[in-house]
Every structure is written in structure tokens, then in C-alpha cells.
Amino acid sequence: NAGVTQTPKFRVLKTGQSMTLLCAQDMNHEYMYWYRQDPGMGLRLIHYSVGEGTTAKGEVPDGYNVSRLKKQNFLLGLESAAPSQTSVYFCASSYSRRGYLNNSYNEQFFGPGTRLTVL
């Protein structure tokens, strides 16, 4: 099993350009997440999905859009990239448990990351 994979690994954009980051998981997980990691800030949640066709905003959603058309894929889009979006982006997935509070016990499986630079 490949686990969680991310495409591309590196990308350089100019301000105003758009791009899509692809995340794929082969563990049949219901939950998927997108985070960004900046120096000294830890990981911050951008958007997440609790199942195919559903998405929700996280801590820092502005400037990003997501789609979950297939259970195994979670796409993160930047419509008009800005230098403030220079970061390392991580995708993660987790299985679901029954019950709202039980979902907080999920171990998350992470992809290797995408390093994005916006000039």
C-alpha cells in the first residue's frame, strides 16, 4: 500500500497563478485533511472532509478551495496564488469511528508534503 501520496512534491508559482494539489490515499479512509506548515507555526488546518462529496473549513481557509469528488482523492486549489501562501502543504487521512466525539481519537496518516513557493 502506498498510504497517502501527494502531487507535486515541489512547485514554484508566480503571484496570481493558479494550481491544484492532489492528495490520494489507498486506505479507504473517510476523513481527509489539508494542512500548511510554516516555520514556528506548527501545522494549521486549511480544510477537511468527512466523506466523499463533503468539505468543511478549518483554521485558515481563505484563499483555498477543496473538492472531494472521490473517496480516495482530496484536491486543494489555489485560484490566485499570493506570496503569503508560500509554505509546505501536507495532506492527511484517518478512518472514522462511530459517534461525534469518538472521531477525535483518530490517528492521522500523513503524506510526504508539497513545498510551494509563490514569487
Added chain:
Amino acid sequence: SQQGEEDPQALSIQEGENATMNCSYKTSINNLQWYRQNSGRGLVHLILIRSNEREKHSGRLRVTLDTSKKSSSLLITASRAADTASYFCATPGKEYGNKLVFGAGTILRVKS
């Protein structure tokens, strides 16, 4: 906003020594998790401790949780050069439907 905050920000020790990292959080939780990140890689889950547990072991890892002080510690015994990594605590963030919220991490360097 970050739920968990790790301390110290960076730690440098000799191989064979023990490493202790601390995590403080702000609101009540039902569990706390620790993750490791090697340089240039994604995070890897290490251990989860529930709010009704005070201590948990996994190999050379020992995690404690003090809910009255809203703090947790991660102890790595007999450290090895391969333990060099960043370590993060993560707690459920009530604002985001109990999704995990990560602290800024502790950078551990183990010198051989």
C-alpha cells in the same frame, strides 16, 4: 489558534541520554496525541493517551498526561541519532469538529 504548545522549542542531547518534551494545552480534552516529523517528511503518529490515563508506554517512549495542569510530557529514553526529528503534540480542536490541532513542535537533535 493553537491548542497545544510544546516546550522547549529545541533540545540537543548526546546519544544515550533521555529527552523530555512538554506540551501544554488550553481547553479540556478527551485525548492527546504525539507525532514525529523527520526533516523533509510527513508526520508519523507515535502514541495516543486518553484523558482517563495518566501514563502510557510504547517501546522507548513514555507519555504522561496531567489533566489538572493541562499538560503532557513525552520522554524518549536511551536516545539514538535516528530520534533526531521534530515532535508535535496534537489535541482535538472543538472549533473544527474535534479535528486535531497541532502545537509548534520541539526540535530534537541527538548527537552521536
